[in-house]
Amino acid sequence: MAQAPAFSFAPWMAAALARVEHALQDWVVAPQLAALAPDLPRAMRYAVLDGGKRLRPLLVLAAHEACAAQGGVSGPGAEAALRAACAVELIHAYSLVHDDMPCMDNDVLRRGKPTVHVEFGQATALLAGDALQALAFELLTPAGGGIDPVIQARLCAQLARSAGHGGMAGGQAIDLAHVGRSLKRAELQRMHELKTGALLQGSVVMGALCGAADAQAAAGLTAYGAAIGLAFQVVDDVLDVTADSATLGKTAGKDAYANKPTYVSTMGLKASQRYAQTLLSQAEKALRDSGLRETHALQALARMVVERAH
Amino acid sequence: MAQAPAFSFAPWMAAALARVEHALQDWVVAPQLAALAPDLPRAMRYAVLDGGKRLRPLLVLAAHEACAAQGGVSGPGAEAALRAACAVELIHAYSLVHDDMPCMDNDVLRRGKPTVHVEFGQATALLAGDALQALAFELLTPAGGGIDPVIQARLCAQLARSAGHGGMAGGQAIDLAHVGRSLKRAELQRMHELKTGALLQGSVVMGALCGAADAQAAAGLTAYGAAIGLAFQVVDDVLDVTADSATLGKTAGKDAYANKPTYVSTMGLKASQRYAQTLLSQAEKALRDSGLRETHALQALARMVVERAH
Numbered sequence: 001m002a003q004a005p006a007f008s009f010a011p012w013m014a015a016a017l018a019r020v021e022h023a024l025q026d027w028v029v030a031p032q033l034a035a036l037a038p039d040l041p042r043a044m045r046y047a048v049l050d051g052g053k054r055l056r057p058l059l060v061l062a063a064h065e066a067c068a069a070q071g072g073v074s075g076p077g078a079e080a081a082l083r084a085a086c087a088v089e090l091i092h093a094y095s096l097v098h099d100d101m102p103c104m105d106n107d108v109l110r111r112g113k114p115t116v117h118v119e120f121g122q123a124t125a126l127l128a129g130d131a132l133q134a135l136a137f138e139l140l141t142p143a144g145g146g147i148d149p150v151i152q153a154r155l156c157a158q159l160a161r162s163a164g165h166g167g168m169a170g171g172q173a174i175d176l177a178h179v180g181r182s183l184k185r186a187e188l189q190r191m192h193e194l195k196t197g198a199l200l201q202g203s204v205v206m207g208a209l210c211g212a213a214d215a216q217a218a219a220g221l222t223a224y225g226a227a228i229g230l231a232f233q234v235v236d237d238v239l240d241v242t243a244d245s246a247t248l249g250k251t252a253g254k255d256a257y258a259n260k261p262t263y264v265s266t267m268g269l270k271a272s273q274r275y276a277q278t279l280l281s282q283a284e285k286a287l288r289d290s291g292l293r294e295t296h297a298l299q300a301l302a303r304m305v306v307e308r309a310h
Numbered sequence: 311m312a313q314a315p316a317f318s319f320a321p322w323m324a325a326a327l328a329r330v331e332h333a334l335q336d337w338v339v340a341p342q343l344a345a346l347a348p349d350l351p352r353a354m355r356y357a358v359l360d361g362g363k364r365l366r367p368l369l370v371l372a373a374h375e376a377c378a379a380q381g382g383v384s385g386p387g388a389e390a391a392l393r394a395a396c397a398v399e400l401i402h403a404y405s406l407v408h409d410d411m412p413c414m415d416n417d418v419l420r421r422g423k424p425t426v427h428v429e430f431g432q433a434t435a436l437l438a439g440d441a442l443q444a445l446a447f448e449l450l451t452p453a454g455g456g457i458d459p460v461i462q463a464r465l466c467a468q469l470a471r472s473a474g475h476g477g478m479a480g481g482q483a484i485d486l487a488h489v490g491r492s493l494k495r496a497e498l499q500r501m502h503e504l505k506t507g508a509l510l511q512g513s514v515v516m517g518a519l520c521g522a523a524d525a526q527a528a529a530g531l532t533a534y535g536a537a538i539g540l541a542f543q544v545v546d547d548v549l550d551v552t553a554d555s556a557t558l559g560k561t562a563g564k565d566a567y568a569n570k571p572t573y574v575s576t577m578g579l580k581a582s583q584r585y586a587q588t589l590l591s592q593a594e595k596a597l598r599d600s601g602l603r604e605t606h607a608l609q610a611l612a613r614m615v616v617e618r619a620h
Binding site for chain 1: 340342343346347348349350351354404405408411413414431432433434436437439440441443444445446447448450451452453459460462463464466467469470471473474475476477479480482483484486487488497500501
């Protein structure tokens, strides 16, 4: 009996990234504005293309593939997953554009480049963020029969909740309300569950939706998404004090400088590093509990989240 | 044979407005933020409640009712229409919050009250706008079986396209790109088709979707939506030079002051007023062409758009 070939993460990731980059190149366009308002599509593309780890899209694709492999499902789900992968990246990208604006974090450097408002002006940055959020929902609802409308509706439902007041935007509001103030550990956790965790978890859940996950798989992937969502933020806080700006591609030490509560300021550096490892273990356990067999990519992504250097 | 009672617009509008206001009161909430970030839900509610003509929601409800009356459809479509009515209002409200910000129009007065960034600060205004856009898509995709997922998907598709780069946000970008510059008549028209027209027309189309419009009705309502969408902006430009700030509830004369191209600056005042009447006639013809019988509310709304004093 021939054994299945061992999973190798690097080529999986290279192929997945190529699909995502290609799709974003194709889909983040606004040809009807080329003559009358070229700055808006240019700013949208500048915000999305040529940079970023694409962690959220990779989570969508990995979760979809794990579920599709289990159910023997293929075909239309892969198109839906690619659209969902790009949609979550657009939400992430728009949030960075708005976060970097002078009235928020006032950041001038992002992924080693001038931020969108520095390059295009604040008004265009504001509009580009708004248009990217809308475009995310456009990607999920293509005309024609390519994606089952029931899946379209469930993807829109999940994305809206991950992005809105009960997710990312709500977490940012908690962050904003506590600059220069202390947060209890539970409150800090809540902030990050919303601010970063909701969209990371939402990415996993949307991948599972596209792969027609059964209840056990969906529960396991939801728990996996929660663990890596938190781990991502803990590691972010650790890197803010241990890495330098060149490695991060953004301004290091800015949370400490802004007197923002972080895991490091709340728990200390060593305990934060241990907590990230604990969350990695929780993520791995959740994958085992999912009943899914083909979770190699999801495992590797969890390790990447915790062991990344930037 | 008993005749149907004559349609009376005032009570229809009062009842429709009461439903919309009640639903917005119920739906624009974020209880999980009450303790940790109360400013975000307060700013969201401030932006949406207690003000506004609710023209877009009224168009959704009127279009839905016209189609439902034709098809003998009732029940679930009315719930979908109320959700769509609120969703388009949230998109409108978020656009006003972002438009008023210092980096855009820098307006301090809206509906006779301080604008959101004046009341809550720019960062909260930015987030409130972002969260309102997401909430619009949440409203369209409720959990449970209340709305057919196929309708949910089509409503999300329409709203995203009306709001994004090919609609409202794209129109604002054209506006922004031409401050202090002239626009040809056709370009001005294109700007307004996107900036204001797309969401007004989208409101009518979303109402038709909820009412299961047939092809003839959908075509007629789409043309009606295009005509009143343009008429709205022409009248807006006329009022900017003929009304005072107290009547408008916002700063009068600001387009002229900002040297923005308008219908009045492009066509002159008299020709603009005549053009608004022409568009009203086109809207009325489109309703006749729709084959729908119960279009009294849509007719009255078209007149309201053209004959309004603010």
